Amino acid sequence: MKVKLSWVEIISKYLPVWVAVSISLALVVGCYFPEKVSVFKPFIPLFLFIMLYPMMINLRVEDIIRVAGKPKPIFLAIFMNFLISPLLGALWAHLLFQSTPYLAAGFILKIVVPCSGMVAAWTGYARGRVETALIIVALSLILAIFFVPFWMWILAGIYIQIDPLMILKKLVLIVISPLIAGIATRKLLIHKVGMDGYRQIAPTFPAISTCGMLVMVFIIISTQARLIVPNFHYVLLVVFGIATLYPLNSLLVVLLSKIFRFDYGDAIALVYSVTAKNHAITIGIAVTAFSETLVPLPAAVAPLIQIPIMLLILRLSPGLKSLYGTKLTNLNGSCREN
Numbered sequence: 001m002k003v004k005l006s007w008v009e010i011i012s013k014y015l016p017v018w019v020a021v022s023i024s025l026a027l028v029v030g031c032y033f034p035e036k037v038s039v040f041k042p043f044i045p046l047f048l049f050i051m052l053y054p055m056m057i058n059l060r061v062e063d064i065i066r067v068a069g070k071p072k073p074i075f076l077a078i079f080m081n082f083l084i085s086p087l088l089g090a091l092w093a094h095l096l097f098q099s100t101p102y103l104a105a106g107f108i109l110k111i112v113v114p115c116s117g118m119v120a121a122w123t124g125y126a127r128g129r130v131e132t133a134l135i136i137v138a139l140s141l142i143l144a145i146f147f148v149p150f151w152m153w154i155l156a157g158i159y160i161q162i163d164p165l166m167i168l169k170k171l172v173l174i175v176i177s178p179l180i181a182g183i184a185t186r187k188l189l190i191h192k193v194g195m196d197g198y199r200q201i202a203p204t205f206p207a208i209s210t211c212g213m214l215v216m217v218f219i220i221i222s223t224q225a226r227l228i229v230p231n232f233h234y235v236l237l238v239v240f241g242i243a244t245l246y247p248l249n250s251l252l253v254v255l256l257s258k259i260f261r262f263d264y265g266d267a268i269a270l271v272y273s274v275t276a277k278n279h280a281i282t283i284g285i286a287v288t289a290f291s292e293t294l295v296p297l298p299a300a301v302a303p304l305i306q307i308p309i310m311l312l313i314l315r316l317s318p319g320l321k322s323l324y325g326t327k328l329t330n331l332n333g334s335c336r337e338n
Helices: 007-013 015-032 034-057 061-069 071-097 101-112 119-125 130-158 164-201 204-223 225-231 233-259 264-275 279-289 297-301 303-324 333-337
Strands: none
Touching: 007 015, 007 204, 015 034, 015 204, 015 225, 015 297, 015 303, 034 164, 034 204, 034 225, 034 279, 061 130, 071 101, 071 130, 071 233, 071 264, 101 130, 101 233, 101 279, 101 297, 119 130, 119 264, 119 303, 130 164, 130 264, 164 279, 204 225, 204 279, 204 297, 225 233, 233 264, 233 297, 233 303, 264 303, 279 297, 297 303
16 A cells, blocks of 8 residues: 655655756756846845754754763764864865865865754664764754854865854854744744644654755755856766765764774764754855855755765665664654654
């Protein structure tokens, strides 16, 4: 018997398809109807909010206080997200985009903005330790406010002029305001419908965020379609860069987790928290902090590659479980909430 998918499942399961459709439509509209594209620009703040606010509702910053219980996996995630990944991203940018400085800066931005809010969900699908994933996501989001401006100034400043204070202000606006609204909304919903009711509606929030992101991808690509189409190799370079760098990050985490003797539950949470980057926040920074619209291109193209990589990790998770020699962690309430 064929199971009918909900709209939320259709959005998440076929996200690379929707991104490809959004990019294709944007190229067609931008090339053939360039005068119509400017109509969308006044709505950019609205779609930024639609991207970021729903995503923040499920994020539990209060989980950060639990970091003392298992510090080693958390510190390894921070080490990878805020030191190794940025440095590797800068190396890849130098190798692939040194002749296109704004694209190099956009690629570095895509790498230095850390884990997506979907990390907990992916960890849950792979039967990893969701509590570890939640702590990493919450802590990484807070640390990103300070580390992203720093690394953009140090690494992307080689290619273009960077104002770290301006990026810091944009991050505070982009992250803190929706975060406060999201925390208040979650508490209100739990008060009104109870925890069980909240868990039933929680999966819709990332889907709404994804819809906002797809619209933003359309706007970004369509406004620069006449530049991108004659230089489509830019897109191919971004695809190649992400398709090679993300698996390398994953492999490094697998090896380090084995060296430090983490169990499977923590290891798979680490793999997802280092590999899955946050598209929405990256796009938000790119379109508000930079006037050059080639900067958001890596963030717009990244979901085409990131989602299949996440699925590949999920497919390989039984093998990883055998590597670490532990039983799979059962899903819990935290996972269902996220």
